[in-house]
Amino acid sequence: MIRLDPRLLAARERLSHIKLVVPVMSSKGGVGKTVIAGTLALLLTKNNVETGLLDLDFTNPGLHILLGADIRSWPEEEKGVVPPKIYGVRFMTAAYYSGDEPLPLRGRYVDEVFKEILCITRWPGVEVLVIDTPPGIRDEALNILTYIPSPKPLIVGTSCPLAVHSVEKLIKVLRESNHEIIGLVENMADQPGPLRRLSEKYGIDYLGNIPYIKDLDTAIGSPDKLVELLSPYLARVIEKIRTIIS
Amino acid sequence: MVHEWALADALARYIVYRISGEGKKNVKRVIIRLGVLQSIDKEILGFALKEILESMGYQVKQIDFEDEEPVLKCRKCGYEWKPNMNVFGETIREAIHFVPETIFSYYKCPHCGSRDFDIVKGRGIDVTLIEVE
C-alpha cells in the first residue's frame, strides 16, 4: 500500500490555481535570496500580478523584517488560514506563530512545519507565489522540489568562487530532477561575471546582475525604498515571469 | 470557519485516495488519531470531515477519535515527560494549535533547560482505520 501524508494531498490542492511558483534558491548563504524574494513580490504586485510570498526559512525568517510586517496580526481563519496582505502581497511566515522567539528545528521538524503550513494556508486570487528559502540543499529545498507541483526556481548567487561552485551543484540537482529554472541573477556584482558564463554553460537565462548597493541595509523594513533601489535590476525577472504567466 | 477545515479537507482527500479504487461510496467507520499537542476541536473536525466527504460523493456513518497524549524527550539529558499544555497562555496555545513545532519556541526541557528535545508522541493527525461497505 502506498501511504501519503494527508497534508500533502491538501497542499497540492491549495496551490492548484496558482499559475507559477517561484522559489528563490541558492545553495550559498547570504547572497541576497531574502532581499530579492521580498522585493520581487513587491514589484510583481506593482505590475498588477496577484502575488503571494512564503517564508520557508523557518529557523531564520527574515521576510517580515524586510517588509516591516507586523507579525502580531495573524492570518485570518477561513477554512484554513488566509495570509494578510502587506503592501498588496499575501504574506505567510511561521514567524506569526513563533513570534520573536527562536525556532530551532531538526530536519524532521522542518518537514512537519513545511507540510503543516502548506496544508493550512490558502492563497485566494494569487497568481504567482514567490518563496524565500534557506541556503543549502537540505530539507526545505528538497521539500519544494519533491512536494510542490512544478516549481520554477530563480537562482541567486554572487561572483565569488565559493558561490559559483555552490550554485553549480544546485543547478545539477535541479537539472537531474527536470526542474525548469527561470533564470540566474548575479547579485552584488558591478558587472556580469562568472555566473553569466555558468548560465551559458547550462543554457539558463541570465537575468542580470545587481550591483552592490551601499544603502541597501537602510531600506530593510521600508518596502518603498527597496522597490526604488532594486526595481531597475529586477526588470528582466519581472518580464520573464509575466511572459510565463500570460 | 476555523482552520480545522483545512485539516479535515486533507483527511477527506486521503480517505478518498485510499478507497477510490474499491468503487464503494459508503464509509462505515473511520478512526482518526489526534495528537493532543495541537488541541484540535473534534466536533468541528468531525463535522467538516463529513461535509467535505459528502461534497465529494461519499457517505460516512461513524467517525471515532483516538487521543494521543503528547510525550517529549530531551536529547541532551534523556528526560522524558508529558507536557502540561495549561502552563501556556492562550496565545502560545493558539500558536501550537496552528503549527505544533512552535513548541520549540516556547518550551524547554524541565530538567536541563535544553530546547533540543523530540516530540515522541502526540503530534499531528492520522487516519488509522477506514472501513467501507
Ligand SMILES: Nc1ncnc2c1ncn2[C@@H]1O[C@H](COP(=O)(O)OP(=O)(O)OP(=O)(O)O)[C@@H](O)[C@H]1O
Ligand atoms: N545588491 C546588494 N547590495 C548590497 N547589499 C546587499 C545586496 N543584496 C543583498 N545585500 C545584503 O546582503 C545581506 C544578505 O542578504 P539576504 O539576507 O537577502 O541573503 P540571503 O541569501 O537571504 O541569506 P541567507 O542565506 O542567510 O538566507 C543583507 O545584509 C542584505 O542587505
Ligand SMILES: [Mg+2]
Ligand atoms: Mg535569507
